[in-house]
Amino acid sequence: MKIPPVxxxxxxxxxxxxxxxxxxxxxxxxxxxxxxxEYDGPIFEYLKMFQIKSGDEIVEQLFSLQDRGGRxxxxxxxxxxxxxxxxxxxxxxxxxxxxxxxxxxxxRAERPxxxxxxxxxxxxxxxxxxxxxxxxxxxxxxxxxxxxxxxLTPDDIVVKISSREMLAALLQSIGIGESELEGxxxxxxxxxxxxxxxxxxxxxxxxxxxxxxxxILELMSVESIGQIGDCLELTDAAKESVDExxxxxxxxxxxxxxxxxRFDIGIVRGLAYYTGIVYEIxxxxxxxxxxxxxxxxxxxxxxxxxxxxPATGFGIGDCVLAILLEEKGLLQKQLPxxxxxYFVACVDKVHxxxxxxxxxxxxxAGWTAGFSYKAAKLGKQxxxxxxxxxxxxxxxxxxxxxxxxxxxxxxxxxxxxLVDYDKFLTKCTESK
Ligand code: HAM
Numbered sequence: 001m002k003i004p005p006v007x008x009x010x011x012x013x014x015x016x017x018x019x020x021x022x023x024x025x026x027x028x029x030x031x032x033x034x035x036x037x038e039y040d041g042p043i044f045e046y047l048k049m050f051q052i053k054s055g056d057e058i059v060e061q062l063f064s065l066q067d068r069g070g071r072x073x074x075x076x077x078x079x080x081x082x083x084x085x086x087x088x089x090x091x092x093x094x095x096x097x098x099x100x101x102x103x104x105x106x107x108r109a110e111r112p113x114x115x116x117x118x119x120x121x122x123x124x125x126x127x128x129x130x131x132x133x134x135x136x137x138x139x140x141x142x143x144x145x146x147x148x149x150x151x152l153t154p155d156d157i158v159v160k161i162s163s164r165e166m167l168a169a170l171l172q173s174i175g176i177g178e179s180e181l182e183g184x185x186x187x188x189x190x191x192x193x194x195x196x197x198x199x200x201x202x203x204x205x206x207x208x209x210x211x212x213x214x215x216i217l218e219l220m221s222v223e224s225i226g227q228i229g230d231c232l233e234l235t236d237a238a239k240e241s242v243d244e245x246x247x248x249x250x251x252x253x254x255x256x257x258x259x260x261x262r263f264d265i266g267i268v269r270g271l272a273y274y275t276g277i278v279y280e281i282x283x284x285x286x287x288x289x290x291x292x293x294x295x296x297x298x299x300x301x302x303x304x305x306x307x308x309x310p311a312t313g314f315g316i317g318d319c320v321l322a323i324l325l326e327e328k329g330l331l332q333k334q335l336p337x338x339x340x341x342y343f344v345a346c347v348d349k350v351h352x353x354x355x356x357x358x359x360x361x362x363x364x365a366g367w368t369a370g371f372s373y374k375a376a377k378l379g380k381q382x383x384x385x386x387x388x389x390x391x392x393x394x395x396x397x398x399x400x401x402x403x404x405x406x407x408x409x410x411x412x413x414x415x416x417x418l419v420d421y422d423k424f425l426t427k428c429t430e431s432k
Pocket of ligand 1: 117120312
């Protein structure tokens with residue numbers, strides 16, 4: 001009986017693994033150069049941790065289980081609650097600001113579709129302890145620093161930015177009560193993914209009053225920060241968050257990434273804990289689901305039993321990113337080609353031991369080296385060297401016994417040279 005992989009999961013064969021590692025290595029490299037330190041937590045946590053503040057959508061998608069002691073657990077669908085728990089645990093001793101990154105393997109029981117699976121990897125960047133929009137700008141820059149490095153341009157991707165604080169102030173000025181906001185955010189978050197009539201139907205279930213609904217629809221169709229004032233009179237609270245958004249855009253300009261960024265009032269985010277600036281990264285053609293998303297969550301650590309401490313960060317998944325890179329032809333050409341530095345072949349069976357010995361010495365000196373498992377004719381061994389994309393082939397033959405020399409063949413040019421065995425080994429060891 002053949003058993004298929006579980007729905008929504010992936011098997012990573014070596015070429016897939018090479019792609020995954022290339023993406024993740026880039027995430028790590030860019031995190032480190034932007035001053036973030038790596039952390040990780042357990043793959044499963046107490047179920048209640050994700051029920052506190054992640055929001056209904058994620059709770060519905062949890063893979064939950066009960067351990068043998070009857071504890072209710074869940075596979076992590078995101079790492080932000082774990083981050084809040086871990087930071088709270090050591091809040092007094094951790095130097096501030098906390099700039100941490102992580103690349104967790106996550107699980108969500110979503111309906112598998114293009115770019116959405118049940119198991120995926122997500123790059124997380126978070127700054128805890130800074131309430132200035134410089135921190136929001138820095139994390140957005142960090143995402144773009146990576147995306148730009150791998151070859152994506154403002155023609156390929158866009159960061160759509162808004163503010164939940166601003167939206168809350170605007171909705172409240174329309175007459176939406178504070179307690180209704182969280183439910184309404186969930187509906188507004190779906191607006192870009194639903195046909196207009198389905199969205200309006202969902203909205204009507206949340207907001208019974210038609211005038212309020214009209215105002216909300218009008219508000220959600222503004223295209224610039226300036227237009228908001230034409231649609232509604234700004235309260236002081238709304239003005240403050242509009243100014244904050246303006247400052248953020250200015251900073252993104254200073255950081256040299258303004259070309260990628262755009263205001264979009266439709267960005268609300270599906271997770272419940274966001275409190276301020278929010279953003280999502282999309283492909284410019286809007287054909288794919290979000291590449292990433294994040295924002296400010298100033299209350300989460302307090303809700304997890306810690307002090308009131310501001311926080312901001314994002315998550316970028318590997319699935320949509322890989323699809324986009326593939327579509328743009330950026331993935332394959334950047335993958336490192338697996339190449340052997342040396343393939344050690346021998347002319348005669350009597351030199352096999354010598355070939356194996358030399359291979360192991362080269363490996364210990366840090367070179368990638370291979371040899372033929374079976375005794376074979378030289379021609380066959382050279383073919384193997386070629387199949388394994390060896391850069392150079394070392395041929396051990398009579399010269400070794402007679403003059404302590406080796407033949408080194410450059411596989412690209414076909415050129416051969418005779419070198420002294422000991423000198424070659426010393427050079428190999430020293431140059432690594
Ligand atoms: P999120 O918007 O739920 O945010 O996820 C961020 C990204 O993870 C998505 O844009 C997408 O690329 C990827 N992702 C989410 N679900 C799936 C899935 N089922 N399959 C494949 N990829 C997926 C968060 O998770 C927040 N915790 C991010 C954050 C960090 N906010 C602050 N700090």
